[in-house]
Structure formats: structure tokens, C-alpha cells
Amino acid sequence: MKLKTVIFICLLLLATISVSAQEGAEIVPETDTTEQMPPPAPISLLTAVDTDNDNGHSVTLTWELSPDDRQGAKSVMSYEIFRWVPLMRDTVEQVRSELANTGQELEVGDPTGEIKEKRNRLRDEYEGLLSRYSDAYGQYPNNGVWKSVGVSPSGSTTFADKGSKEREAFDYLPDYCDFYYQVFAVTSDAGIRTGSEIFGPVHSYGQWFNTGRIPIFVAVLFFSFLTIYFVQRAKKGDDLYVRPLAGIEAVDDAIGRATEMGKPILYVLGLGTASDVATIASFTILGRVAKKVAEYQTALIVPTYDPIVMTVAQEVVKSAYIDAGRPDDFKEDTVHFVTQSQFAYVAAVNGTMLRELPATNIYMGKFFAESLLLAETGAVAGSIQIAGTDEIAQIPFFIVACDYTLIGEELYAASAYLGREPVLLGSLKAQDWAKAALVILGIAGLVAANLGWTDFTDLFHVIN
Amino acid sequence: MKKTAIIVTAVVMGLFILSWVLKANAVSATAESNYILRGFLVTIAAFLTLSVLSFLYKDNPFYKFAEHLFVGVSAAFWMCLGFWSTIVGNLIPRVSEGLSNTFKVPYIGGDWGNVLGLDIMNVVFVFPIIFGIMLIMRLSSNYGWISRWPLALIVGTTAGLNFVRYLQSDFIQQVSSTFVPLLGNNWTGFGDFFSNLSLDASGQLVLMLANWVIFIGVFCGLIYFFFSKEHTGAFGKASRVGIWILMITFGASFGYTVMGRISLLVGRITFLFKDWLEIIS
């Protein structure tokens, strides 16, 4: 009953809209008027081109203002833009709305399959109509009318006639059709207006490259080049320096301490998924820690939050044990799944900390509000704590409650530092060079901004 | 030891039932139906709240009770929502007409036409199902390796997205935001500057100072994050300044966060006082 009412109201609303749309839209503008006030001067130099850097379905118009724009008695208040549409458009719109209606009817139910059949028929009809659309537009100026597509305020000299790319949307604007445009300068009295010369034909079409994003494209090329270059150099055996990170140096000591005390090490991967960069960095660190742990024969506990992360972590730890030459010491439940609910996970890890009293807690990865819950409980349990996260909001809590903290990017660097693999170190070097480039660009930009060279700062302006 | 546990449990149970009865009674006064159930639900909510708070003293069975119940219910809650909203809401209408009818969702397949008698949309959206099943193959010891394929899809797509997105948002945009006029936004000359010197937040001096601090902070901070160069000499000094500014920021954010955490506690205590005990309005 309720559903029916809602649908009824919706249909009613839909009907109102379509009626009002039809009333308002397709008026053939009257240019000559019998009022005393003379019509305003028209706009000049109307041009229309396909909108740049888009997926098509849009045409951008530009013009020169009417001399009467906001001037004098016959002041132009707005510009109304008209596009020539073939008469066939009415049929298209009718079929389209019927098609949309069948979609709603289907929701109510279709016991006999009748609606479905009707919908398929309508869809075929609609597609057939659309395929003839281009021809119909090509027949200009026969079999068509001028349709208002929008209004632009006075003072503006551009307008984008933008439609939808969805074929069944009410404002679908086909690509590669001949469009003709006319712009009317409209005064405060809507009846007093002057049309411009007609511009056309113009096509809309999609582009294959977004020129507005060239700065980013350059950055992509630059960065890829740097990375590949330094990785190649590292592979050739160049010695690459990495500054020591206190947090990472502490890991080895902490493992030693745990061995002495005969207590386990708790490694928490955080709440990230397997596609989060922080988690990916954490896997590499886990591999290192697991290898050391296997060598020292200390216990390791890795509770995980995400099932996919769990399986990956299992393989990482397993291969670390194999690398350390102790494949038999590896137990599957070293890495175990807890639950995929933030606070329930925290509760379980906190319990583990208070029961097992690990000598060392390592938190590496993505952490959210639980960071402090974990770190404080760990402090109560008396463990040495090493943390690393790229979640900026949580870094302060780790800094306060843990003994060592890797701040942001240091976490990614740590994985390269620990792994000591030339390719990873090479990419770290590339990162530093990018940073250096950025500092130089930043200073150059700053100078430019202070001297008012907007040309330079505009280079960094990305059009979306 | 055992005896105390039994007594505590008995007392808590007694209080629970008492609260249930009183609450049900209070609810029935407002002429709401199902007052027994409502009374139970409010009581259990209060009980769980107190159970979790008891963790502050130490780990205990009440806390464990709340925790385990929570794990079960939350897992099921997410599963049901995911099923109805994504599987039924997004996937089924695109792959199967029969299932769409069963689940009473409008079938939108067929919109993209047919190729070789197959519906394009159906075919396109069968892939995620195949990948999803591959992911579940992880459970099999023989075919577990195949679950790497969907993982590759997810990781690859996210990596590609991240690559350009972070390059734009966190790199180019942030760099261009650092292009600030160091003399302030409306510099009118030194004479004017000194004659109108004020410590006001919108004053020229403060604005200028802000721009300088931002400039120095960003660059010293970046220098701190240089990994492949030794932090000695001028470079080391800049990196020191960088870490100072980072520490000030961390302290400030910590202090700022206190507010949010207190609010959460306010919410819980208000619940206890208002909805359960009804001692405040």
C-alpha cells in the first residue's frame, strides 16, 4: 500500500516535470516585437567548438558581448542559447520516457512478462531512432525547431552545452551530429531579444588525451624515469647510502631482548588491506623480523585483521623461515585471523598483550583510532614498543606511547633499509631526487609567486 | 576465588534482571508495545557499556562476554548489509534476469546490447564473480595460488589509481599551495608595514610570519625525510629544524584530539544517565 502510494506520487511528479519541461522548452523565439523599446544589439562572433578534454557530449560556445550588455535602457540581462533539434526528438523523448516508465513498472512486479516484452520492444525502437539521429540533425534546417538549451548571465561570454553520455538519460547528447546554435541577447523583458547569426555545423566528440593534465603526465614520466634509472644503477652494484633510522635499528635489539627474556614478539599489521601501501611496506619488514626471529628461535605472534592480509602474511613468514634455514620451526597459527571489526580486533590484541606479555610489540601499517588503545595496553604490559604508520592523525599517539616511531614516509623507507635489496634502495634514491626536484621547484615557484610571474605558477595548475 | 566469582556473577545477574523489570515497567508506562523486549534491549546495552568500561580496571569475564558477542554480531551485520546492498543491489540486476525477479530488483542487463547472442553487461559482470570465487579458492590447499589473480587485480588497479591521484593531490597541488608571497598578500611597502605594526591575527606581521613559517617548515620537514644523504652540516641543521616542527605539530594534534575523545565518553555517560538510569532529561 505504502509502496503504491510512493510510486503514484513519483509518477505524478514525473508527469508534472515532463509537462512543464515541454511547456517551457520548445518555443520558437520571436525576434520581432511590437514593443516601443528597440531590441538590444546582438552578440557577435559566435563560435562553437567541441569541449576540450572531455568524453564528448558537450559543445562549448563563445561569443563577444552584446554592446548593450548591462548598458543603457535596453540593457541585456542574460543570453539564451538555442540549439536546432530535429522534430524527431519528440518521438525519441517519448519513447525514452516510456522506456524509463517500464523500468519503474518492472519494480512493482511483472507477473505476466508483458512489461518486459514491452520494454524490449521499446528499447529496440529507441535504438533504431538513435541510429537515425545523426541523419535527422543533418537535415538542417528542415524538419526541426530551435530549442533552448540554457541561459547564461549577462557578462558571460561562454556556455557549455553539456549533455549526458548515457544513451537513456533525458539529456543524452549524441556525438558526431551536426549541431547549429544561436544565442539571443535577452533584456529584462523576456520578449525583447535579438538573435545572433547562426553558427554550425559543429560536432561533439571525445578526446583521447587530456591536455589539462600535462603537468601530471610530465611528473609521471619524470618519476618513472628516475625510478628506473636508479634501480638500474643499483642493480649494477652502485653503493647507495641510506641514513640509519632509530626505529629500525631498535628492531634487532628488541628481538635480542625478547630472546634473552624468553618472551614472544607481537607483530601487528594494522587495519590496512593488502592493497594499502603501508601494509605492503609492513609485509617486507615482517619478512625481515620473521627471519631474525627464526634465527634466534624466538616466538612470534601475528594477529591479523583482514583475511587476505592474513594469507599473504602467512606466506611471508613461511618464506622467511625457509630463508633462515628453519622451515620446520614454522607453525601455521603464528599468523592468525582475528576478526574484521576494528574494535573487536583491538580487544583481542589487547587481551593477547596482557596474557602473553610479549617482550616487544611492533606496530607497522595502517592504524586508526585503535593506535592509542594498543600502545597504552602494551605499555601497561611492559613491552618495548616500535611503531610505524603513514596515518598522520595517529603518529602523535605512537610518538607519545611507544619507544620508537617511524614517521610517515620512514615506514616505506624502512622496508627498503631492512631489505637492503638494491632495487628497493634504488627507488628510495629516486624518491629523494624527486624530493630535491620538488624543493627546487618550490623555491622557484616561491620566487615566481613573489615576483608575480603567474605564468610559472600556472604551470602547476591542473585542469580536472 | 571461585566463590567470589559466583557471588559477583549472581549479583550482576540480579541487577540485570532488576534493571530489566524496572525498565520494562517504565517503558510500559509510555504505552509502547513490546515493553519487555525494549526493557531487555536497553538493559543489555547498559550492561555491555559497563562491561567494556570494566576493562579499565583489568581484563575480566564481563569484558570478554561483551567482546565475543560484539565480534559475532558485527561480522553478521556487515555480511547482511554487503549482501543486500552490493550483491543484490549492484550485481544481480546486471547479471541475471531470473535472480533479479526473485530478489525483486529491476533487471538492468541488456542495456549494452548483444554480441554473439550474449548480453554484454552480463558478460562484463560475470568476471568479478569469477574473480571473487578465485579469491575464495585461497581456502583450497591445491588451488590456493589462483587467489593471487584477484589480488593482482585489486592491487594493480589501486596502485594505478594511487599513482596518478597522489601525484596530483599530495604532490603537485601541495607544491603549488606552497607558492605563497613571503611578504604577505597585500604588501604595501616598508613604511606602511612599520607604521601599522600590530600583533593582530590579520595584521601584516602575523601573516608574513605565517608564510615564512610555512615555507621553512615545509622545506625543513622535507629535508628531514631525505634518506640517502647523511644529516650533517647545514643539511643536518635543517633536518633538526624539520623534526622540531614535526614534534610541535604532533604535540598540538595530540592536545587537539583530547577534545574528541572526551566527547565520546560524554556520549556513553549520557547514555547511562539518560536512557538507562533516567536521572537526567
Added chain:
Amino acid sequence: MNNFLLISLSDIGVIISLIVIFGGLLWLFVRSIKAKEVDRRIIFIFIFVAVAAPILFPITFQESATEVVKGVYNKIENLPAGSRILISFDFDPAMAPEVQPMANAISAHALEKGHKIIFMSLWATGQALLSQTLETVIIPQFPEKEEFVDYVNIGYKAGNEGVLNVIVADFRQMFPTDVNSVPLDSMPIFYNLKSCKDLDMIVSIGGGKPGPKEWVLFVGDPGNIPMGVGVAAVVAPQLYPYYPKQVVGILGGVKGAAEYESELVKNYQKFEDMETPGLRMMGPQTLAHIVIMSFIIIGNVIFFRSRRKDGTK
């Protein structure tokens, strides 16, 4: 930001709780001079009392809006009536006490100014809170406003940032219908609204991921749409880099909510008697902050005293 305490002297409860808190702190301070550490459970008790007492015996403060909060307020104030604003509830019940007052205040303000609001949520748990706002604020305060014309609830969609990626280009692909399966095409509010780019403003209220930051990165910034954000205090500093270029203003935590509410109460007669949960929450905030600051001082006294002791040994 002139906070001043308005304690009515007749309120015995307030006096007693203040005496308990400050007496206790004083005692701990005296102990700290002897370098005696405080057990964490004692700190917990203090925090509990400092928060619970003002809830039982309300203490109120005055607030006035800061620039970042005014940014959002003025944007809504200055948009022409009938503008379309999207408000996204990206939080869960745990965060709700902190951010829902903002959502309520902003929604009420926007409707009062005659704007049209599209409500949605990126969090499954946000949908229930969204209906709560509709039922407790919008419908009772604005009975004359019509659903589908002045506001609409399009609900939750799974997919986090994925949803944002889609709706920035096309709304209907992700949300063919509203929360009650009413097609968007049938609603006046969605007339001529294709994607987020056609909105006049977006307000995202949240504190986790996905939340305001993702809205800025995925929608506001690429679409060049004015964004206002309301966030839990913890993530507010993270959004400052985006102010004022990518977001028009930030409401940070309950203080932000309190400031926004005070601005509404000050400027609109209609809102004079409205509920101000944000303002009300400032009492516990103040006391708890004082307690924590006192403990930091006590901790440092202990630290210096014990270092001195070690030094003399």
C-alpha cells in the same frame, strides 16, 4: 573565544564535584613533590568524575565562531536560496556524539536559508544516523519542507572511494534511486543534476576513511566544487592543508559544533530555543582538559623531583 564560566552559586552539585576534583588534584600534587607516581586507575577515576559531574550538573560556557568555522557558515549564508547542497554522513555511532551535532546544525541552517539538501552516507552505519537526523531535526523543525523537493535521502552505497569516483561523473550510476527506491529522475531536486559537479556545495561530515578527506581528494578538488567539512577533532589538523583552497571551512570536533550552534542561535530567531548538544558538551570538555593538564604537570613534577633524587645519590 571568550569562555567564561557561568556557575550559579546555588548549584550545590557543581560545587561539590569541583571540590572533589580539585581537592583530589591538590592531594596528588602534594604527593608528587615527594616523587610518588600515580596509578593509572586513579587517573581514570578523575577523568570519569570530571566528565560525569558536568553531565549531571550542567555547567555552560559562551562560544563565538572562529574563522574556519565561519567559512562554512558564511558559505551557506551567502549561497543564493535554492542552491543544492549535498551532505554526506560519513561516520558511525561511535563518532556520532562528536559530529552529529554539526550535521544537524548545518542541515537546519541550510534548510532555513532555503537551500535544497541531498543526504547520503558512505558508511553503512551512517544510514541509521542519517534517518535519525531526518526524524529528530528536519521533520519536526521544518514541517513545511517537502521530501524530494527540498531534501532527499539517497542513503548508503557500499564501495567507499569507489562510490565517490563514480558520482563525481554520474550520480545515477551509483544511486539510481533514493533510499526508498524512488527513482532520482522523478524528483524535482534532482532535475538537471547529473553529477556532483552540478552541486553548489558539498558538506562531508565524518572522521574516518572514507570521509571528508576522500571527498576533497576525489570529488571536491577534481570537480572544483566548494566543500565544507565537519570532522572529528582527531582528523581536523589533517584537513588544514586543504583550507582555504580546497575546502571553504572546517568544523573541528565538538568545539566546532558548539561554535556553529552559537552562530546560529545568535543570528536566527528561529534557532534561539533549539537543542545545542555541542554547547552543552563543553562543560565536561573543560573539566576533563583541566584534569589532563594537571596530570601532565604532576607527571613533570614527579619527573624532576625523582631526577634530582637520583642526582644527589
Added chain:
Amino acid sequence: MKRQIPFVLVFIFGAFMVFQYFIPHESSEWVYEFLLDWIIIIGIFALALGIWSLLRVSLDKIKNKKENYIYSYLILFGLFGEIIFGFTAFNGNGESWGFYLPFVACALLAIIMIIHTIISTGKKTTFAALAGVFILLSVLISIFDNSWSFHFSSAEGVQNPMFRSFFDHILIPVLSTMFALLAFFIASAAYRAFRARNLLATLLLVAALIVMMRFNPWVAVIYGDYGAKLSNWLMNVPNLAAQRAIVIGIGLGIVATALKIILGIERGYMGKG
């Protein structure tokens, strides 16, 4: 072969996502949009994997009578209870509940008994018989009681008042109280760690105190507006600078890692550390 295909896939999808960013054409948008849809859908399957792991861990505890195994029953009750609520719906107007709750109880017990039949080593027949009884009971109730129904066919289960009640009265209290524990922990962390040991710790401590001061009404009386202004300045200026430095660093790190993943340089996430 087994190892190579995933990296080829990573490269294809990663490179596509990079290039589509520069290609505004609708064919690129089209692929982009359905790829995002794919990921959302695949994620739901991962959720199933999670539920399965949760079940396995709990059942393992019950089977081996590990420490605290009794609590694992609670997980099962919560899990299946909520699932039953999520897939059945209530027809009535909320006045008469009929035998809905007894049905849920019977169905729950039946599920638990079935699980016991599967995992237990002895007494299999007893559990099987009990399971049979409860299944029979729940079937009988579902046949004869009209006040509620199964709703495998529409999302009405999610609208079930009991589904919402479980959410409102179990999930919310525990979740928000866990979160509220932070109010206590932030105080104890501040007390324990904010000590002026060295320059860095002092900076941390002073900045925190300054920001917290804005809540102190007496400070406002003494210093007027300046306390609040200083704290806002801290949040807006040095904070902005440091945030920006970290954001740029992290952004670069993510970009670099993403590139390494696409090019197949970083392979740790595939399980070869």
C-alpha cells in the same frame, strides 16, 4: 607461470588505471567505471573469506576446548542470530510478535547442534537428534505462524526491527564504549609520556599544553584572546607546514611504491618476502 601471471595482471590493470587518467574519452571512462564496480563486488567475496576464518577459529577453539572456548559460543550466537534477523522479516505492525522469537531461538539452537554434530568426535548421534528436533520445531513454527516470514527475496530483512535492535543495542554500545576508552587512555598516556626529558619531548609537551589551554576558562581571563589565538595559530601554521611536508613525503612514497608495484619491482605483497 603460476608466479608470472599475477604480475602481468598487476601491470595491465595498473598501467590502464594510469593511462585512463589522461584519456577523457568515454570508452576509457566506461572501462574505468566497471573496473571500480568489479573491485567493490570482489570485496564482498573477501568478506565471506573473513566470516569463514572467524568461524574456523571459533570452531577450532570449541573443538579443542582451548582457553576461554566458552566465549566462542557467544560469537556463534551473535553471528547466526544476526544473520537470521537479516534474512527474515516481520510482517506485523509491531503489535503482535507471534512465535517469531521462539523461532529464532530454535533455528539458532538447530545451527549450533548441526555444528556440534560436525565437529564433535563422540556423541554425534545425540547432537544430530537434537539438531533434528530443533529443525522440526522451527519448520513447524514457520509453517503455522503468519506474523513473520522469510525474506530471501528482498532486502526487507535489513529493515527487520530485530536486525536494527541488535545493531542499536549490542553493536553501538560496545563499539562506542571501546572508542570512549580512549578518553581514559589519552589521559594516562599524557601523564606517563609528557615529561620534559629532552628538547624534542619538551616541544611536544609545550605544544600539547598550549592547544589544550584553549579549554581553560581561567587562561582566557588572564590572557584574553591570545591563548586561543596562539593555539589556532599552532594548528594553522606550523601544523600546516609539517602536515604538508609529511603529506608530500607520504604521497611520494605511495607514488613510488605504486610504480614499483606496477613495474613488478615490489613483490613482497604476493607472499615472497
